[in-house]
Amino acid sequence: MACTCNSHNSDSVHLSTAVDPNDVLVTSSDPIHPANLICELCRRFYDNGWVTGTGGGISIREEDNIYIAPSGVQKERLVPENMFVMDLKSQEYLRKPLALKPSACTPLFMSAYTMRGAGACIHTHSQAAVMVTLLFDKVFEISSIEQIKAIPKVVEPGNLWYSDKLVIPIIENTEKEEDLTDSLQQAIKDYPGTTAVLVRRHGIYVWGETVWKAKVYNEAIDYLLEIAVKMKQFGIETVKAKD
Ligand SMILES: CSC[C@@H](O)[C@@H](O)C(=O)COP(=O)(O)O
Numbered sequence: 001m002a003c004t005c006n007s008h009n010s011d012s013v014h015l016s017t018a019v020d021p022n023d024v025l026v027t028s029s030d031p032i033h034p035a036n037l038i039c040e041l042c043r044r045f046y047d048n049g050w051v052t053g054t055g056g057g058i059s060i061r062e063e064d065n066i067y068i069a070p071s072g073v074q075k076e077r078l079v080p081e082n083m084f085v086m087d088l089k090s091q092e093y094l095r096k097p098l099a100l101k102p103s104a105c106t107p108l109f110m111s112a113y114t115m116r117g118a119g120a121c122i123h124t125h126s127q128a129a130v131m132v133t134l135l136f137d138k139v140f141e142i143s144s145i146e147q148i149k150a151i152p153k154v155v156e157p158g159n160l161w162y163s164d165k166l167v168i169p170i171i172e173n174t175e176k177e178e179d180l181t182d183s184l185q186q187a188i189k190d191y192p193g194t195t196a197v198l199v200r201r202h203g204i205y206v207w208g209e210t211v212w213k214a215k216v217y218n219e220a221i222d223y224l225l226e227i228a229v230k231m232k233q234f235g236i237e238t239v240k241a242k243d
């Protein structure tokens with residue numbers, strides 16, 4: 001049916017797509033239901049410049065249900081009924097909104113779920129993330145900044161200490177998002193202590209045991225990436241020699 005609204009033009013997707021019989025999977029008055037939370041967090045990430053121009057996004061797992069946003073849409077304008085839902089075990093879609101495609105980041109998000117048991121995975125095009133991939137070679141490294149204490153050790157309980165070194169692997173970008181999957185998986189294997197992977201000239205993937213942990217890690221890492229860029233501008237080493 002042709003659209004009659006005033007705000008619709010050929011460049012914008014109509015984000016209202018209530019056509020799926022499995023709407024129950026995405027209909028809830030609970031603000032922290034994954035379908036609602038993806039919309040809220042994408043708006044907040046957009047305001048930080050992390051998911052502008054349709055880039056980036058977030059996926060959340062609720063038990064075996066994986067919530068995934070559509071591809072190529074303005075992430076800050078998502079509504080719950082736009083969400084795809086995939087079953088973790090069968091990797092079959094339980095809900096597929098018509099006329100939309102699932103995020104191209106889906107195989108990367110799935111890697112965080114299957115390889116690390118993540119509860120959510122965030123992908124941003126943060127400018128700080130892109131800049132550090134131009135300033136560092138194979139890995140990003142920083143130590144002795146208080147915010148490091150928000151990042152988990154992963155291989156053992158607890159978080160890094162102030163003077164510990166945070167190391168995040170950098171993989172090379174590919175023309176298509178899904179072609180990053182093999183190198184992202186290799187980085188996850190090679191760096192068992194990481195909770196994030198940087199993608200050169202592209203952005204970052206950050207995951208955590210829960211959506212809240214993923215959110216905190218993404219915020220703390222972005223802070224560290226941004227400060228590292230500034231340190232480099234001033235000629236300050238990001239890894240401090242031990243006193
Ligand atoms: C500006 S296009 C960016 C995409 O190619 C991709 O990198 C991305 O982050 C989002 O992919 P999407 O399929 O829209 O969820």
Ligand SMILES: [Zn+2]
Pocket residue numbers: 055056123124125177202203
């Ligand atoms: Zn991207």
